Amino acid sequence: MKPEIKQHLIGIVGSENLTDSLIDLIAYSKDASEFKHRPDAAVWPTATEQISAILKLANQEKFPVIARGAGTSLAGLVVPQQGGVILDLSRMNRIIDIRIEDRLAVVQPGVVYADLERALAPHGFFFPPDPASGTVCTLGGNVATNAGGIRGAKYGTTRDYVLGLEVVLPNGEVLRTGSKCMKSVSGYDLTRLFVGSEGTLGVFTEITLKINPKPPVSRTALATFAVLEDAGRAVGEVMHSGILPRALEVVDQQTLVAINQNTNLNLPEVEALLVVETDGYTMEENDFQLTKIMDIFKKHHATDIKKAETQKEAEALWTARKSAYGVMARINYNLFVEDLTVPISKVPDMLRVIADLAKRYDLKIPTVGHVGDGNLHPVISFDGTKPEEVKRVEKASEELFRRVIEMGGTLTGEHGIGLAKAPFMHFEHDEVAMGVMRSLKRLFDPNNILNPGKMALEG
Amino acid sequence: MEAKYPFAEKFRDQILRCSSCGFCRAVCPVFGLTKRPAFNARGKMLVLKEVLDGTIELSDELIETLFQCTTCASCANQCPSGVNPPEIIKEVRKDMVHIGSCHPAFKGMNQVLQSHTNIYGEEAPADFERHRNKKAKCVYFIGCVGSYRQDEATTATLNLLDRLSVDYTLIDEVCCSGVLEDVGYEINQDMAKKNMELILATGARTVITGCPYCSRTFNKKPQYGQLKSEGIEVVHLSQFLKDFDLNVKTDKRVTYHDPCDLGRHCGIYEEPRELIRKIAPNFVELRHNRATALCCGAGGGVRGAYAKNSIGMARLRLEEVEEVGAEVLLTECNSCVHNLNNAKVRAQNFKIYTTPQFVNQLLSQAKRP
Numbered sequence: 001m002k003p004e005i006k007q008h009l010i011g012i013v014g015s016e017n018l019t020d021s022l023i024d025l026i027a028y029s030k031d032a033s034e035f036k037h038r039p040d041a042a043v044w045p046t047a048t049e050q051i052s053a054i055l056k057l058a059n060q061e062k063f064p065v066i067a068r069g070a071g072t073s074l075a076g077l078v079v080p081q082q083g084g085v086i087l088d089l090s091r092m093n094r095i096i097d098i099r100i101e102d103r104l105a106v107v108q109p110g111v112v113y114a115d116l117e118r119a120l121a122p123h124g125f126f127f128p129p130d131p132a133s134g135t136v137c138t139l140g141g142n143v144a145t146n147a148g149g150i151r152g153a154k155y156g157t158t159r160d161y162v163l164g165l166e167v168v169l170p171n172g173e174v175l176r177t178g179s180k181c182m183k184s185v186s187g188y189d190l191t192r193l194f195v196g197s198e199g200t201l202g203v204f205t206e207i208t209l210k211i212n213p214k215p216p217v218s219r220t221a222l223a224t225f226a227v228l229e230d231a232g233r234a235v236g237e238v239m240h241s242g243i244l245p246r247a248l249e250v251v252d253q254q255t256l257v258a259i260n261q262n263t264n265l266n267l268p269e270v271e272a273l274l275v276v277e278t279d280g281y282t283m284e285e286n287d288f289q290l291t292k293i294m295d296i297f298k299k300h301h302a303t304d305i306k307k308a309e310t311q312k313e314a315e316a317l318w319t320a321r322k323s324a325y326g327v328m329a330r331i332n333y334n335l336f337v338e339d340l341t342v343p344i345s346k347v348p349d350m351l352r353v354i355a356d357l358a359k360r361y362d363l364k365i366p367t368v369g370h371v372g373d374g375n376l377h378p379v380i381s382f383d384g385t386k387p388e389e390v391k392r393v394e395k396a397s398e399e400l401f402r403r404v405i406e407m408g409g410t411l412t413g414e415h416g417i418g419l420a421k422a423p424f425m426h427f428e429h430d431e432v433a434m435g436v437m438r439s440l441k442r443l444f445d446p447n448n449i450l451n452p453g454k455m456a457l458e459g
Numbered sequence: 460m461e462a463k464y465p466f467a468e469k470f471r472d473q474i475l476r477c478s479s480c481g482f483c484r485a486v487c488p489v490f491g492l493t494k495r496p497a498f499n500a501r502g503k504m505l506v507l508k509e510v511l512d513g514t515i516e517l518s519d520e521l522i523e524t525l526f527q528c529t530t531c532a533s534c535a536n537q538c539p540s541g542v543n544p545p546e547i548i549k550e551v552r553k554d555m556v557h558i559g560s561c562h563p564a565f566k567g568m569n570q571v572l573q574s575h576t577n578i579y580g581e582e583a584p585a586d587f588e589r590h591r592n593k594k595a596k597c598v599y600f601i602g603c604v605g606s607y608r609q610d611e612a613t614t615a616t617l618n619l620l621d622r623l624s625v626d627y628t629l630i631d632e633v634c635c636s637g638v639l640e641d642v643g644y645e646i647n648q649d650m651a652k653k654n655m656e657l658i659l660a661t662g663a664r665t666v667i668t669g670c671p672y673c674s675r676t677f678n679k680k681p682q683y684g685q686l687k688s689e690g691i692e693v694v695h696l697s698q699f700l701k702d703f704d705l706n707v708k709t710d711k712r713v714t715y716h717d718p719c720d721l722g723r724h725c726g727i728y729e730e731p732r733e734l735i736r737k738i739a740p741n742f743v744e745l746r747h748n749r750a751t752a753l754c755c756g757a758g759g760g761v762r763g764a765y766a767k768n769s770i771g772m773a774r775l776r777l778e779e780v781e782e783v784g785a786e787v788l789l790t791e792c793n794s795c796v797h798n799l800n801n802a803k804v805r806a807q808n809f810k811i812y813t814t815p816q817f818v819n820q821l822l823s824q825a826k827r828p
Contacts, residue, residue, distance in 0.1 A: 021497070021520070021523075022515065022520045022521070023497040023502065023506055023520065023521060023523060023524045024495070024496075024497045026497070026502070026505050026506050026509055026515075027495075027496040027497035027501070027502035027505055027506075028496065029505065030479050030505055031479065031481070032478065032479050032480045032481055033479075044494070070481055070484055071481055071496065072480065072481045088494075088496070090494050091494050093494075112485075114485070133480070133481070133482065135482065135485040136481055136482055136484040136485045325539055326539040326540075326541075329476075329478050329480070329539045329540040329541075330476065330539075330540055330541050333475040333476055334478075335478050385475070
C-alpha cells in the first residue's frame, strides 16, 4: 500500500484504528471457506462519515475495499482476493432503537445476531432468520448474504425482514432506502437489491429490521425412514398440508453413520431421519399441528416416531441434527459446506444424487438440511494437503452444481456466491441475467472497488 | 518431513483441523474486549497454519497474539472441530522462547523464579501467625497470590479452618511453578521437589489448596506425581468445604464467578455452588456461567504482560454482575478476586470476595451480640 494512502486512511480513522501488522493481515486473509488472500491493511471505522471518506478515497485511488463482519462466510465472500483494505465493521455494534409498537429494530451493521436476540427477548420478540452461526455472525453480514437458517420454511430469510438501509455508495454518497413502515411501494425496491449483494454495491451503516412476536410454546418430534423417498413424500405432504412447522430438518444416512463412528450416540442408520418442530401460543395449538404431522409420517411408513414431552426430551431429539456439524468438522482437515436448494419435491432425488456422487468420487459427503424449504447442506470433507483428493472434490462439486440446476434448483439458498460458486454462476444465470447484474454493478461501482472478484461480476 | 518447530510435530493435526468457522469469536475474552480477530483462536490458528506452511517464521511479530491468551479454554470448550487452542499456544510459546522471541514479562517471570520462592520476587513470606511444617492431617497450601497479594483472603480462610477445627498445617511453601508451563518454560523441578518434601514431612494425607491453579498443577503435572503415588489427595478448598455445615445464612443477592482453572480446566462447577446456596438462598447465576463462564482476564501470563487488556476483560465480567443486580460476587480463586477487585469502579457497589472470606465475615457478624 502506498504510504500516502495509508496516511490518508490514518487521517480518517486515527492511527489506532488502522493496522497493517502481519498478525492482522493473516487474520483477515480468510473466512470460514477454503479461500485465502491477505489484504494490504484493515481499518476499524466507527462512523458513517469515516466510511464515506474511505470509499471516496478508494474510488479516487482505485483500491479494493472489503466490508467484513464476523467473517463466517462459507463461500469466500469476505476474502480479499485482490488485496485492498478490509473494513471491519464489528465495532459499529450499537442497537440504535427497538420500537416494539412499530415492530422494528434499528441496528448498526456490527451488531451480533445473538445480541439482538437477547435485547428482544424481554419484549417477547425475536428476529426470525436464524443462521447456525448466530452467536457470532453480524447483522450486516446477514443482510449482505441474505442469510437464512432453520426457521426458513415458516419465517423466510433475512430479505423478508429488512425494511430499510443506510448505505454508503462507492463514491462516498450516503443512500437511504426503504422506510420504517410495514408497507411501502414508493419507488424501486432498492432495499431488496442490496440484500444479498455480498458487499459489491455499497456498505451498510444502518439497518432497519422488522421483528416478530415470539410464539412461546413449541413441540418437537423425530421420525426415521428406512427408505429415503418415503421421507421425501412425507416432507412434501407436510409442506402442503396447511401446517407450517418452524423447523423441518433432515439428517441423511451418511451423516448418521459418521456420527455413530465418532460418538457413542448409537443412532439408527436409516436412510433419513427427520426432526420437526412446531410453534404457537398454546399447547393445544401445537398438539394439533404435531398430531397432523405425525399422522403424515405414519402414512409414509416412518419406522419410528418419537414425540418430546419435556424440554429435555426435545433437546435429545435434536442431538443427531445438532451434533452433525461438529462431527463433520472432525472427519477431515477441510470442509466444503454447500447450501444448494431444490424445489421441495426434488429433495429425495437430490439426496440420491449426492450419495451417488460420494460413491463415484470416493468421497464422504454427509448431508443435513432444511427440507422444509428444499435447502440442503452436503458437506464435502477432505484432506486439502492431498492434491489428488482435492481434484476429486472439485470434479464432484462441479457435477453437483450441474445436477442441481438440471433439477430446477439453485446454487445457493443462504450462503451466497462469493468466490466458491462464482465459476458456476453461468450454470444458473444466462447471458441476459449476467448482463443485467454486471450493468447494475457498473452503475453503482464503476471502478469496481467494492469486494472485487465476487459473484462472477467481472466476466 | 521433520517439522521445523517441535509444536508442529505435536499439534499439526489439530491446527489443520481448525475449520476457521469463527465460533470462538463469541467466547474469547481477549477478542470480546478488543474486537481484533488476530487475537481470537481462529486468528492464532491462521498464524500457526502459515508457520506450518513455511510462509512465515516464528518471530517477534507474532508475540502480540501468541502471548496474549489467558488460556481460559472457552474456545476449546465449544470448538466444533475439537481443537484445543490453549494447549497448542502453550507449546508454541516454548518454541518462541527457544528462538528468543518472548514477551519480556514472561521472560521476567521465569527469571524471578530462578532466584525467588514466589512469582512476585518478594523476599519475606507473609506471616499468618500459624504453625508451619508441623505434623497434621492436612496441609493448607496457600499459593503465591494468597501469600503475597490477597493476604486478607488467606487470613479469612485460615480463620474459617480454625473455626471448623480442621487439623492442618502450613508449610514453608514455594511457588508450585505451574504457571511457567503457560508462559513458555518448564515447571521448576527443584521447587516441585521442595514442596513435595515439605508436604510428605508433615505426614498429612490431604493437601488443601487455596489456589485452583496449584491444585491443578499438583494433580495433573508429572513433576508432582509423587504425591499421587504416596496416596496423598489434593483438593481445592471449595471441594474440602462443601460437606461442612456452616450454620450461617445471608439474604443478600449473591452470584458466583467460575475461575477457569477450577471450572473448565478441572470440571469443578457444583461444589462451590452447593456451599454458596447453603449460605445464600438468594443465589443468582451470571449470564455466562459454568463451562461458558467468561475469564477474569488474569490467566496465562496476560495480567503481567498486557495489564490494560487484563483489567478490561475483568470489567466486562463485572458488567455481568451488574446485569443480575448482585450485591456480592463470590469466587474461589485469589487471582480472580485480585484482578476483579482491581477492575471494579467506584460506582459498582457490589462486593467481591472469595467464598471463605465471605463465610468468615458472616460467621463473625453472627457472633456479635
